[in-house]
Amino acid sequence: MIRKEIKSEVIIHATPKIVWEHLINFEKYKEWNPFILSISGSLAKSAKMEVEIKPPNAKPMKFRPTIITVDEGKEIRWIGRLFIKGLFDGEHYFKLVKEGDTTRFIQGEIFSGILVPFMKTMIERNxxxxxxxxxxELKKRVELSVCE
Incomplete structure (x- = not known):
């Protein structure tokens, strides 16, 4: 199977508990999040979410992923598919790793399916x-809230 993983990390000067509170406050995403415009649904394993994203230089997209992991304060993982399994699947994750007085926030996605080679620019750039x-933006929001 064709696979491609991308990820981005940032150190946030706050505890994982504080970062988690901001991460799961989906109602506030429209105030600060330039990439995930909205998330709705229950944050529970096997629940369907409704997510709208807007990658830079691309049109907004809506999809309905299924939550596969919720480990409070540590990780959220979901899987979304384009039409049928194996065409273009994305397993998205957010991980929070405590490092002393800070949190390493990792966001990534593992793409798989036959369309992955044709989506290379969208994946690697946008x-x-x-x-x-x-x-x-999450780093700024969390660190500002800690300073207040």
Missing amino acids: TLAGFQEMNL
Whole structure:
């Protein structure tokens, strides 16, 4: 199977608990998140979410992934598919790793399926840039809240 993984990391000067609170506050995404415009649904294993993303230099896209992991304060993982399994699947993840008084926030996605080679530019340029933008905005938002 054809696979491609991308990820972006940022160090946030706050505890994983504080970062987690901001990460799962989906109602506030429209205030700060340039990449994930909205998320709705229950944050529970096997739940269907509704997600709208807007990668840089691309049109907004909506999809309905299924949550496969929720490890409070540590990880959220979901899988989304384009039409049928094996065509173009994406396993998206957010990981929070405690490092002393800071948190390493990792956002990534493992793409698989027969369309992956044809989506290389979208994956490596647009989607990765969206991860980087979101991570920096999350860092700013969390660190500002800690200073207040």
